Amino acid sequence: MRKEIFTLVLTMIITSTSFAQTQDDMKTFDPAFAHTVYFWFKDPDNKxxxxxxxxxLKTFLKNSKFAKTNFIGTPPAATRDVVDGSFTYSLIVTFESAEAQEGYQTEEAHLTFIEECKDLWQKVIVYDSFGLK
Known part of the structure; x- marks a missing residue:
């Protein structure tokens, strides 16, 4: 009985700690300006x-003076007609302002990334948006 209570209490602590960390992570997301980029590779299966x-990309984001938060993703297997899983990678970067995003466009870290990788993709689409207030 004691072991079961200990296990239950431990599970509750871990769950609440995980939730608290998730909540803290959500607070770091800056909703002021989001820059969403989709990349289609010429050879998407080339490891x-x-x-x-x-x-x-990770080096660039680590060295960016302007990017606040970021998310790098790959498409899941689409299960609905409205889901477009044709891209190779997605990137979401947040900024404190549209001006910060403009600075990011010309910073050395970003330009180096483009130079190193531009031969890999055949298509790139960008969606920028302001957060609702």
Whole structure:
């Protein structure tokens, strides 16, 4: 009985800690300006190309003076007609303002990433948006 109570209490602590961390992470997301980018690779199954892209992108984001938060993703298996899973990678970057996003466009880290990886993609689409107030 004691072991069961200990396990229950431990589970509750872990769950509440995980929820608190998730809540804290959500607070760091800056809703002022979101920059969403979709990349379609020329050869999406090329593991070397993917590794090069991921390494370069992560280095760029780590060194960016303007990007506040970011999310790098790949498409899941689409289960509904409205889901477009044709892209190779997605990127969501948040900024404190549209001006910060403009600075990001010309910073060295961003330009280096583009130079290193531009030969990998055949198409890029960008969606920028302001957060609702």
């Amino acid at each position: 070397s190309d993917r590794a090069k892209f991921e390494t370069s």
